[in-house]
Amino acid sequence: MASQKQAGARGRATIRDIAELAGVSVATVSRVINDRPDVAPETRDAVLRHVRANNFTTNRSARALSGGRTGLVGWAMPLVRGDYFAAILSGALEAVYEQELRMVLCTTLHEYDREVSLLERLADGTTDGGIILLPEESSSELMALQESGFPFVVADPRVPLDDGIPAVSAAHRSGAKAATDHLLALGHRRIGHISGRAGWAATDERIEGYHTALAAAGVLPTSDLVVEGNYETSSGYDAANVLFDLPNPPTAIFAANDNMAAGALRVAHERGLTVPDDLSVVGFDDADLATILSPALTTVRQPLAELGRTAVNLLTRMLERQRVEALRVELATKLVVRETTGPPPER
Numbered sequence: 001m002a003s004q005k006q007a008g009a010r011g012r013a014t015i016r017d018i019a020e021l022a023g024v025s026v027a028t029v030s031r032v033i034n035d036r037p038d039v040a041p042e043t044r045d046a047v048l049r050h051v052r053a054n055n056f057t058t059n060r061s062a063r064a065l066s067g068g069r070t071g072l073v074g075w076a077m078p079l080v081r082g083d084y085f086a087a088i089l090s091g092a093l094e095a096v097y098e099q100e101l102r103m104v105l106c107t108t109l110h111e112y113d114r115e116v117s118l119l120e121r122l123a124d125g126t127t128d129g130g131i132i133l134l135p136e137e138s139s140s141e142l143m144a145l146q147e148s149g150f151p152f153v154v155a156d157p158r159v160p161l162d163d164g165i166p167a168v169s170a171a172h173r174s175g176a177k178a179a180t181d182h183l184l185a186l187g188h189r190r191i192g193h194i195s196g197r198a199g200w201a202a203t204d205e206r207i208e209g210y211h212t213a214l215a216a217a218g219v220l221p222t223s224d225l226v227v228e229g230n231y232e233t234s235s236g237y238d239a240a241n242v243l244f245d246l247p248n249p250p251t252a253i254f255a256a257n258d259n260m261a262a263g264a265l266r267v268a269h270e271r272g273l274t275v276p277d278d279l280s281v282v283g284f285d286d287a288d289l290a291t292i293l294s295p296a297l298t299t300v301r302q303p304l305a306e307l308g309r310t311a312v313n314l315l316t317r318m319l320e321r322q323r324v325e326a327l328r329v330e331l332a333t334k335l336v337v338r339e340t341t342g343p344p345p346e347r
Helices: 002-009 013-022 026-033 040-051 082-098 113-126 140-146 170-187 201-216 233-244 257-270 290-294 304-319
Strands: 072-077 102-107 129-131 152-157 169-170 191-195 227-228 254-255 281-286 298-301 328-331 334-336
Touching: 002 201, 013 026, 013 040, 013 113, 026 040, 072 082, 072 113, 072 281, 082 102, 082 129, 102 113, 113 140, 129 170, 129 304, 140 233, 152 304, 152 334, 169 170, 169 201, 169 304, 170 191, 170 201, 170 254, 170 281, 170 334, 191 201, 191 233, 191 257, 233 254, 233 257, 233 298, 257 281, 304 328
Parallel strands: 072 102, 072 129, 129 152, 152 169, 169 328, 191 227, 191 254, 254 281, 281 298
Antiparallel strands: 298 334
């Protein structure tokens, strides 16, 4: 009785409270809530007894306890701004609507503690499963979440993930190779690269694609031509200034996203360079910004809306225990040639 009073004193009981009271693991409570068959009858009865005694059914897990689903999908994402996040979210919302589900949206602000707390709330029976965009947790932490019985899909993994963790991403490596190949075909050999945040999977894969294209063309990559950014426009501006201050500056720049490409175009304008006559620039994403810029930006289109849609559809198949052919989905990218690329200037 004392432990039940303590759980109630803290407010609505959590799945961890129920596990502690019943003397079982969180994963076992999750299996009971989701009406999984692999639970002994006496264990199921004990868990349900504590669930009812602590009003755990007052949230949306009530339907799950009766063998149904809440109809809610959790969505954890760092921010709700910018073309990248908005495009992925719009695709996910369309898929949620088509599946007759509803979404619980949580912003993590790229903060580890905040994300862990939000995922705990989503996994306590409030939602049927979740989508995590650019998660801050390590593979081992995500595996532990998976083992607790909470179904989820990672959208655009921030770091490489272990096998068995469902994930949807874009073909960063081949997209970056296509961008660099395009510049090489135009005749450029001094190609600068403004990379994204260090340690991110997308950053590393785009650098690999850039290096692969250079190596295939017999161009020796040099470290001074790769300058780190952080996917924000201001970092592209700063990185482009570093590249242009080199004794032998590049004739072309491949930026790891459209925002940083826009920063590079601003520097070119300030320095009196004409694009593409004096400098060629390629971005990555094909956000709305790419067509608004003047000249219009050559870029690599990654299917952001489709990424969000695919993540929801994969999660739905998992929730309905349908056969899933692949837990890892990589969506194709496409080079979109516009007005910011041309042959290098004669020197």
